[in-house]
Amino acid sequence: MTAVPLLTPEERVSYLAAGSTLRSWLLSTDHKRIAILYLISITSFFFVGGVAATLMRLDLVSPDHHFMTNEGYNRTFSLHGIVMVWFFLIPSIPSTFGNFLIPLMIGAKDLAFPRLNLLSWYIYVLGGCFTVYVLIAGGVDTGWTFYTPLSTMFANGHVLAAVAAVFVVGFSSILTGLNFIVTIHKLRAPGMTWGRLPIFVWSHYATSLILVLATPVLAVTLLLLAAERLFHIGIFDPALGGDPLLFQHMFWFYSHPAVYIMVLPAMGVVSDLVSASAHKRLFGYWFVAAASLAIAAIGFLVWGHHMFVSGQSRYASVIFSFLSLVVAVPSAVKVYNWTATLYKGDISLDPPFLFAMGFVGLFTIGGLSGLMLALLAVDVHVHDTYFVIAHFHYIMVGGTVSAFFGALHFWWPKITGRLYNLTWGRIGAALIFFGFNFTFFPQYILGYLGMPRRYHIYPPQFQIYHVLSSAGASILAVGYLLPFIYLIYSLRHGKPAGPNPWGVAGLEWTTPSPPPRRNFLKPPVVTREAYQYPVETLGDG
Amino acid sequence: MADHVTLAEQYAEPRQQREAAFMGMYVFLGTETMLFGGLLALVMAYRFAHPVASADAARHMRIWIATANTAILLTSSLAVATGVLGARNGKRRMVIGSLGVAFLLGLAFLGLKGLEYYLDVRDGLAPGLGTPSPLRFGPTALFLDLYFVATAMHAIHLSVGLGLLAWASSSVARRRIRVPDQAIVLEMTGLYWHFVDIVWVFVFPIFYLARG
Amino acid sequence: MGREARLLVAVWVALLALLASTVAVTFAPFGPIKPVINLLIAAAKAGLIVWVYMHLREQRGLNRIAALAAAAWLMILVTMTLIDITTRGWRI
Numbered sequence: 001m002t003a004v005p006l007l008t009p010e011e012r013v014s015y016l017a018a019g020s021t022l023r024s025w026l027l028s029t030d031h032k033r034i035a036i037l038y039l040i041s042i043t044s045f046f047f048v049g050g051v052a053a054t055l056m057r058l059d060l061v062s063p064d065h066h067f068m069t070n071e072g073y074n075r076t077f078s079l080h081g082i083v084m085v086w087f088f089l090i091p092s093i094p095s096t097f098g099n100f101l102i103p104l105m106i107g108a109k110d111l112a113f114p115r116l117n118l119l120s121w122y123i124y125v126l127g128g129c130f131t132v133y134v135l136i137a138g139g140v141d142t143g144w145t146f147y148t149p150l151s152t153m154f155a156n157g158h159v160l161a162a163v164a165a166v167f168v169v170g171f172s173s174i175l176t177g178l179n180f181i182v183t184i185h186k187l188r189a190p191g192m193t194w195g196r197l198p199i200f201v202w203s204h205y206a207t208s209l210i211l212v213l214a215t216p217v218l219a220v221t222l223l224l225l226a227a228e229r230l231f232h233i234g235i236f237d238p239a240l241g242g243d244p245l246l247f248q249h250m251f252w253f254y255s256h257p258a259v260y261i262m263v264l265p266a267m268g269v270v271s272d273l274v275s276a277s278a279h280k281r282l283f284g285y286w287f288v289a290a291a292s293l294a295i296a297a298i299g300f301l302v303w304g305h306h307m308f309v310s311g312q313s314r315y316a317s318v319i320f321s322f323l324s325l326v327v328a329v330p331s332a333v334k335v336y337n338w339t340a341t342l343y344k345g346d347i348s349l350d351p352p353f354l355f356a357m358g359f360v361g362l363f364t365i366g367g368l369s370g371l372m373l374a375l376l377a378v379d380v381h382v383h384d385t386y387f388v389i390a391h392f393h394y395i396m397v398g399g400t401v402s403a404f405f406g407a408l409h410f411w412w413p414k415i416t417g418r419l420y421n422l423t424w425g426r427i428g429a430a431l432i433f434f435g436f437n438f439t440f441f442p443q444y445i446l447g448y449l450g451m452p453r454r455y456h457i458y459p460p461q462f463q464i465y466h467v468l469s470s471a472g473a474s475i476l477a478v479g480y481l482l483p484f485i486y487l488i489y490s491l492r493h494g495k496p497a498g499p500n501p502w503g504v505a506g507l508e509w510t511t512p513s514p515p516p517r518r519n520f521l522k523p524p525v526v527t528r529e530a531y532q533y534p535v536e537t538l539g540d541g
Numbered sequence: 542m543a544d545h546v547t548l549a550e551q552y553a554e555p556r557q558q559r560e561a562a563f564m565g566m567y568v569f570l571g572t573e574t575m576l577f578g579g580l581l582a583l584v585m586a587y588r589f590a591h592p593v594a595s596a597d598a599a600r601h602m603r604i605w606i607a608t609a610n611t612a613i614l615l616t617s618s619l620a621v622a623t624g625v626l627g628a629r630n631g632k633r634r635m636v637i638g639s640l641g642v643a644f645l646l647g648l649a650f651l652g653l654k655g656l657e658y659y660l661d662v663r664d665g666l667a668p669g670l671g672t673p674s675p676l677r678f679g680p681t682a683l684f685l686d687l688y689f690v691a692t693a694m695h696a697i698h699l700s701v702g703l704g705l706l707a708w709a710s711s712s713v714a715r716r717r718i719r720v721p722d723q724a725i726v727l728e729m730t731g732l733y734w735h736f737v738d739i740v741w742v743f744v745f746p747i748f749y750l751a752r753g
Numbered sequence: 754m755g756r757e758a759r760l761l762v763a764v765w766v767a768l769l770a771l772l773a774s775t776v777a778v779t780f781a782p783f784g785p786i787k788p789v790i791n792l793l794i795a796a797a798k799a800g801l802i803v804w805v806y807m808h809l810r811e812q813r814g815l816n817r818i819a820a821l822a823a824a825a826w827l828m829i830l831v832t833m834t835l836i837d838i839t840t841r842g843w844r845i
Contacts, residue, residue: 110551186561216575233668233686241680243845249834313840571823578827590845619765622806735806739799746791750779
């Protein structure tokens with residue numbers, strides 16, 4: 001092969017400076033720019049979902065005095081769920097950090113299909129437009145789960161528009177997953193074997209398998225829902241011999257794996273962050289990689305645990321219960337490996353690593369409550385109570401959102417080329433951890449005591465827990481707002497970051513911050529193992 | 542293989558790009574499998590739960606039109622496969638001719654499907670259109686409605702396929718796409734078309750042959 | 754190229770034969786096993802199309818898995834839903 005030419009001066013320019021018109025951003029096929037487009041969009045929806053949560057927590061402070069009607073409250077929690085699940089959590093890590101980092105981590109110049117990548121963002125925006133319409137037009141009261149026959153036959157509200165929003169945004173997920181799968185298989189740099197990939201990449205690969213296999217089933221389920229509502233045909237109508245449980249089977253066949261779409265990328269982030277924090281090789285690399293794939297696979301076999309009290313066959317419930325216990329095993333394996341990685345490590349307590357450790361603690365608590373819910377006998381009592389709400393918020397907020405913030409704080413210097421104030425970062429992490437527990441731990445107790453979910457009128461003896469929870473939420477809100485201030489401040493006033501400000505292993509840290517348009521100054525050839533320490537060059541390209 | 546392939550930036554060699562294209566298309570068709578498969582799984586569940594009503598509904602479906610349509614689509618797949626073979630061997634006229642035949646066959650399918658739908662509406666089998674037939678009751682109506690949803694989804698995908706065939710064929714005719722260098726375009730179009738055929742291969746027995 | 758073309762036509766003939774057989778089975782007195790046979794015939798047709806027309810026989814193992822994974826995954830949805838329906842003890 002002939003000598004590979006080094007980059008011209010123009011090609012060395014960072015991706016941020018390569019074109020400053022709006023058009024150059026909106027029509028860019030550069031995975032790094034698309035990642036930033038996604039970052040801005042999902043952050044906007046995070047705010048929308050957050051406002052809905054704020055309204056709910058304010059309304060729940062009093063057991064009988066409310067500023068929202070019952071219908072209004074139903075529409076608020078529905079909006080909160082729809083926005084947070086599909087327009088924030090699912091794309092959060094993959095479409096921003098996955099998009100930005102995967103080519104860098106494998107030594108490629110871009111994803112396999114860059115134009116599909118841009119298309120996926122526009123599809124997301126289109127779905128988002130439907131959601132904004134739903135929001136302005138008054139919302140839906142079906143919950144994010146759209147159960148029939150309420151959604152098909154009785155709900156007043158903009159069900160079709162909401163269903164259209166979710167249907168459309170699903171295609172964005174599918175395209176992203178497709179792109180990642182082909183990229184990881186086909187575009188790895190010479191020497192980048194599967195065994196040298198960071199767990200961040202393994203996790204996104206596993207996530208992508210779920211994205212492409214599960215999301216289409218949601219699409220067809222929503223299509224049937226829409227057809228029933230539009231044409232008044234009774235696919236899930238018991239009077240016609242239809243079965244509402246079949247809706248639930250098809251809905252949860254997607255929606256359970258969906259929660260792994262939300263948590264696997266976060267686990268990938270945490271694996272990288274924990275190793276970086278300890279400046280030490282990740283313990284049990286192959287166990288963690290295999291666990292990622294196992295979670296993706298087994299995650300498809302457990303959906304019936306959402307249907308234990310729905311009328312589903314008892315025998316099916318027993319099978320689903322057993323499998324739900326099994327799926328906890330690979331997650332636990334990861335927790336042990338992260339802990340073992342920290343042992344005797346040279347641990348630094350910079351903000352990203354505080355978020356990562358917060359993840360490990362909060363995910364463990366959430367996971368333990370998940371085990372309780374997997375037990376059929378327990379779930380019968382706490383199904384549809386605040387216990388379930390506490391469980392999934394510990395995983396998705398305590399877990400995924402913490403990992404998201406961890407990723408933001410870790411790769412910020414790489415993405416923007418700027419360092420931010422570490423002290424403020426630590427304060428933000430602490431506020432989030434403390435505020436989160438304050439908000440959601442009381443909800444475990446509420447659920448155990450019998451407080452149902454999706455209700456805003458409740459017996460007065462529950463009020464103390466709701467007040468605690470709402471107070472915690474106010475602290476959490478401050479914790480979430482703080483990073484926006486100091487991170488955006490750093491864009492102007494932050495010190496320039498070198499290629500590897502944290503002094504950690506990883507191919508993305510060998511290129512300038514921010515990276516040039518084509519990612520690397522010369523095509524990398526990989527000779528190091530993943531997470532190999534000590535890192536030889538600190539601070540040079 | 543071809544030596545004048547335009548290599549996109551992120552690829553190091555043509556074989557890598559070609560394999561990525563095939564993998565991408567297979568994964569995409571995998572998602573479509575889950576889409577149609579999810580629907581057909583639901584239908585199988587209902588056939589199992591309501592065997593008599595499903596058979597009743599199926600007996601009023603037009604099995605001979607559907608059989609003809611199945612034969613038409615299978616033949617169109619032969620035509621497309623022939624077109625792809627021609628593309629790989631640089632035979633421009635074979636490509637244009639074969640895709641043209643496939644296009645016409647696809648059009649014939651839609652024509653027959655349209656005839657079927659017309660007859661269904663005339664007989665009151667369609668939801669909300671015309672005087673409802675006495676069949677439109679309970680699980681029989683359910684099965685009929687699922688038939689409409691499934692065949693409509695298939696017809697939409699087929700129409701997209703027709704668009705692709707027309708575009709590919711005309712691009713080759715105008716030499717916008719060169720064969721065999723850019724045969725990949727025809728190969729990808731072919732994969733999509735064959736998938737649409739496979740969907741019908743399953744729709745046919747699941748609905749029309751449910752007559753018991 | 755001639756040999757390739759002959760293979761394509763041979764597959765087409767086989768597909769039409771399978772079509773004829775599936776219609777024949779439908780009108781034959783085979784009882785409740787008919788849907789199973791018809792689905793198997795459909796799977797055979799699909800297999801031929803995928804293997805020959807969709808070039809699966811030329812692909813490496815990885816792409817073959819990519820092509821077939823979804824079909825396998827679908828079985829999970831079908832199987833476990835059927836487990837529920839068949840063991841509920843009450844009809845829908």
